[in-house]
Amino acid sequence: MKILVGYKRVVDYNVRIQVKPDGTGVVTDGVKLSANPFDDIALEEALRLREKGIATEVVVVGIGPADLTAHLRNGLAMGANRAIHVVTSEAVQPLTAARTFLKLVEKEQPGLVLMGKQAIDDDANQTGQMLAALWDRPQATFASKLEIADGKATVTREVDAGLEVIEAELPAVVTTDLRLNEPRFIKLPDIMKAKSKPIDTIEFASLGVEAHDHLTTTRYAAPAKRSKGVMVKDAAELVAALKQKGLL
Amino acid sequence: MSERETMEYDVVVVGAGPAGLSFAIRLKQLQPDTSVCVIEKASTIGAQILSGAVIEPQPLDALLPGWRDHPPPICVPAADDEFWLLSKTGGRKLPVPPGMNNHGNFIVSLGAMCAWLAPQAEALGVDVFPGFAAADTIYNEDGSVAGVRIGDMGVAKDGSHKSGYTQGIDIRAKVTVLAEGARGSLTKQLIKRFRLDADSDPQGYSIGIKELWQVPAGRVTPGKIVHSVGWPADSRTYGGSFLYHLDGDRIALGYVSGLDYTDPNYQPWEAFQQWKNHPMVKPLLEGGSILSGGARAIVTGGYQSLPKVEMPGALLIGDTAGLLNVPKIKGTHQAIRSGMLAAEHLVAHDLKPAGFDAKLRGSEVMAELKKVRNIKPGFKKGLWFGMVNAAWETAVGGASPWTLKNKADWSMLHKLGQQEEPKRDYVQRELPPRDRLAAVYFAATEHDEDQPVHLQIADTSVCVTKCAEEYGNPCTRFCPANVYEIVDDEAGKRLQINAANCVHCKTCDIKDPYQIINWVTPEGGSGPNYQNL
Numbered sequence: 001m002k003i004l005v006g007y008k009r010v011v012d013y014n015v016r017i018q019v020k021p022d023g024t025g026v027v028t029d030g031v032k033l034s035a036n037p038f039d040d041i042a043l044e045e046a047l048r049l050r051e052k053g054i055a056t057e058v059v060v061v062g063i064g065p066a067d068l069t070a071h072l073r074n075g076l077a078m079g080a081n082r083a084i085h086v087v088t089s090e091a092v093q094p095l096t097a098a099r100t101f102l103k104l105v106e107k108e109q110p111g112l113v114l115m116g117k118q119a120i121d122d123d124a125n126q127t128g129q130m131l132a133a134l135w136d137r138p139q140a141t142f143a144s145k146l147e148i149a150d151g152k153a154t155v156t157r158e159v160d161a162g163l164e165v166i167e168a169e170l171p172a173v174v175t176t177d178l179r180l181n182e183p184r185f186i187k188l189p190d191i192m193k194a195k196s197k198p199i200d201t202i203e204f205a206s207l208g209v210e211a212h213d214h215l216t217t218t219r220y221a222a223p224a225k226r227s228k229g230v231m232v233k234d235a236a237e238l239v240a241a242l243k244q245k246g247l248l
Numbered sequence: 249m250s251e252r253e254t255m256e257y258d259v260v261v262v263g264a265g266p267a268g269l270s271f272a273i274r275l276k277q278l279q280p281d282t283s284v285c286v287i288e289k290a291s292t293i294g295a296q297i298l299s300g301a302v303i304e305p306q307p308l309d310a311l312l313p314g315w316r317d318h319p320p321p322i323c324v325p326a327a328d329d330e331f332w333l334l335s336k337t338g339g340r341k342l343p344v345p346p347g348m349n350n351h352g353n354f355i356v357s358l359g360a361m362c363a364w365l366a367p368q369a370e371a372l373g374v375d376v377f378p379g380f381a382a383a384d385t386i387y388n389e390d391g392s393v394a395g396v397r398i399g400d401m402g403v404a405k406d407g408s409h410k411s412g413y414t415q416g417i418d419i420r421a422k423v424t425v426l427a428e429g430a431r432g433s434l435t436k437q438l439i440k441r442f443r444l445d446a447d448s449d450p451q452g453y454s455i456g457i458k459e460l461w462q463v464p465a466g467r468v469t470p471g472k473i474v475h476s477v478g479w480p481a482d483s484r485t486y487g488g489s490f491l492y493h494l495d496g497d498r499i500a501l502g503y504v505s506g507l508d509y510t511d512p513n514y515q516p517w518e519a520f521q522q523w524k525n526h527p528m529v530k531p532l533l534e535g536g537s538i539l540s541g542g543a544r545a546i547v548t549g550g551y552q553s554l555p556k557v558e559m560p561g562a563l564l565i566g567d568t569a570g571l572l573n574v575p576k577i578k579g580t581h582q583a584i585r586s587g588m589l590a591a592e593h594l595v596a597h598d599l600k601p602a603g604f605d606a607k608l609r610g611s612e613v614m615a616e617l618k619k620v621r622n623i624k625p626g627f628k629k630g631l632w633f634g635m636v637n638a639a640w641e642t643a644v645g646g647a648s649p650w651t652l653k654n655k656a657d658w659s660m661l662h663k664l665g666q667q668e669e670p671k672r673d674y675v676q677r678e679l680p681p682r683d684r685l686a687a688v689y690f691a692a693t694e695h696d697e698d699q700p701v702h703l704q705i706a707d708t709s710v711c712v713t714k715c716a717e718e719y720g721n722p723c724t725r726f727c728p729a730n731v732y733e734i735v736d737d738e739a740g741k742r743l744q745i746n747a748a749n750c751v752h753c754k755t756c757d758i759k760d761p762y763q764i765i766n767w768v769t770p771e772g773g774s775g776p777n778y779q780n781l
Contacts, residue, residue, distance in 0.1 A: 189255060
């Protein structure tokens with residue numbers, strides 16, 4: 001079985017996000033970029049399935065500008081067999097991403113598509129679901145446990161009421177939650193090995209995907225700053241201050 | 249346990265700073281078929297590099313002719329220089345000392361510059377590996393350095409192996425080049441093992457604390473460079489500020505405190521924050537926001553403290569050797585030069601380190617240090633003596649027949665009550681950050697909490713007894729990241745080490761008066777994630 005893994009590059013979770021002064025976006029120049037943490041979990045799960053002998057090939061997929069290659073090499077260093085790089089300099093919205101994946105799915109015929117449940121940059125949480133709908137295959141989102149047997153995926157999901165277990169017939173789309181696994185550390189020799197693994201480069205325009213943006217971003221703004229507090233001398237003053245504000 | 253994996257290179261470089269990257273670039277330029285890798289503990293290149301930074305471009309011109317056509321992302325030509333003596337409420341403009349004349353220089357972010365250098369090294373075939381800490385050196389049977397051991401990943405706080413445990417590999421090389429920056433942890437071991445400092449004075453250091461600010465439009469004059477001495481330092485403490493106007497309404501600013509200070513109650517971080525509230529600085533920053541911030545040690549011992557820079561199988565370059573020029577407050581040009589010299593030496597001598605020490609000492613790198621060797625030590629006698637002495641040394645071009653001695657910074661600390669504490673004329677601070685914990689947030693420092701503490705203290709029993717009595721636990725004050733705290737709970741008073749806050753500045757390793765703190769590398773990729781510092 002072949003597994004396709006969505007592997008998006010985002011601003012690293014340790015970076016303090018700064019909104020551009022003109023409000024048109026967040027600063028990404030000179031900012032550390034890394035794999036979306038949920039996608040790392042998806043890749044780890046795919047690698048574990050391969051190690052168990054369930055999967056035979058793990059392919060990481062990235063959509064983005066020419067310099068995305070370095071990011072895909074990290075996925076290869078982690079253990080993916082090969083990578084597909086869909087080259088575009090434009091920002092890609094979830095529906096466009098899902099349509100792009102559909103084209104790749106048609107070509108690659110994977111038994112399973114693993115994706116992060118959401119990317120930590122836009123937090124859209126849509127691409128996996130949209131892909132399943134377009135592909136007309138089952139979806140199992142927010143997986144915290146995944147078992148594959150007899151052509152079916154048994155997926156445990158964390159829901160409000162506790163744990164929900166569902167079965168999905170393969171091929172299917174599974175999106176990963178935080179507790180599914182802990183991604184492995186990359187080893188130095190594997191970085192060297194990754195240099196000789198293949199990356200297929202496909203021009204976005206050549207896929208014939210309709211790239212119509214359904215969402216318009218009007219403005220980015222940083223959360224409002226907390227206003228300065230008032231120092232009180234003692235409990236009595238605190239009570240008086242709270243009363244004055246109508247809070248007591 | 250399985251056999252440890254090994255990779256082999258002709259040359260392994262520890263540290264992807266200006267020295268290490270320049271070395272690797274030069275080596276590949278001269279001898280493209282030499283295999284070289286650069287190991288960097290930061291998760292990404294430049295994330296643990298912090299400097300002012302005004303740089304002299306000549307060494308860069310020699311290394312990468314044509315770099316000016318595609319400069320690093322932050323690169324502002326130096327314009328006006330100003331030098332001020334501050335009082336609490338005002339200041340007096342002094343003539344700019346010749347060493348601090350920056351005509352022809354550039355204000356850069358050294359972090360961004362290293363991130364710009366690394367791909368150029370990679371294009372020449374250098375393997376650059378960020379996120380891997382060189383935790384130890386390995387040795388050949390004849391005792392020579394054989395390479396480095398990468399730290400294990402996935403070790404729990406108690407030393408047990410977590411589920412993702414990954415053993416670090418050994419990188420074996422014909423020669424190991426240490427370019428770790430000031431107070432490198434492997435360099436420290438090697439200096440001891442090979443007695444590299446047998447003929448030199450103890451090394452000296454300062455701590456530099458820096459912030460990058462985004463300020464409201466209209467306040468910045470790109471290229472303007474302002475340095476100050478005086479307030480908030482008392483006349484016995486070596487301290488001074490830098491303030492560089494960048495483009496894009498950004499200002500890089502910081503405060504440097506000599507770690508040879510004597511008062512155990514001195515707090516370098518507080519001095520920096522005080523200075524920001526000076527009436528000449530505060531109006532520039534008010535209403536702005538901090539983009540990034542952090543701290544690092546600066547090596548200041550210079551000429552008389554330079555250890556031997558070669559040993560069997562290895563050599564030292566850049567700040568870890570100790571090549572910074574204090575009066576110029578610049579080390580980058582020296583780092584690049586020494587990296588290039590080392591590459592040229594190794595290529596000419598079949599990758600043998602022997603002879604590099606003599607080569608470096610005979611070069612302009614050392615000539616520059618010799619000229620200014622008496623300037624920093626003069627400040628031990630206070631600001632006024634220091635300035636007069638500096639003027640003299642500058643006038644005679646360092647031709648004084650004497651060389652002033654350096655003493656170890658940790659030995660300078662007075663015991664509580666041993667001297668009259670200087671009166672610190674501090675103000676009520678209004679600019680952020682409020683305290684050190686709030687400041688650490690801007691360093692974006694990250695360590696997995698479940699890993700062995702990377703600040704090893706040989707004997708913590710002295711903390712609440714001897715040290716509390718003698719020095720009042722200066723670690724709780726000199727650390728800019730609030731790593732050290734004395735807590736008082738059911739178990740009584742004890743030292744708590746908040747290792748996850750550490751910004752890797754090494755101040756504790758340098759200044760602890762008992763010399764029992766040993767800074768070692770945490771798990772690779774841990775530590776600050778500086779942006780454009």
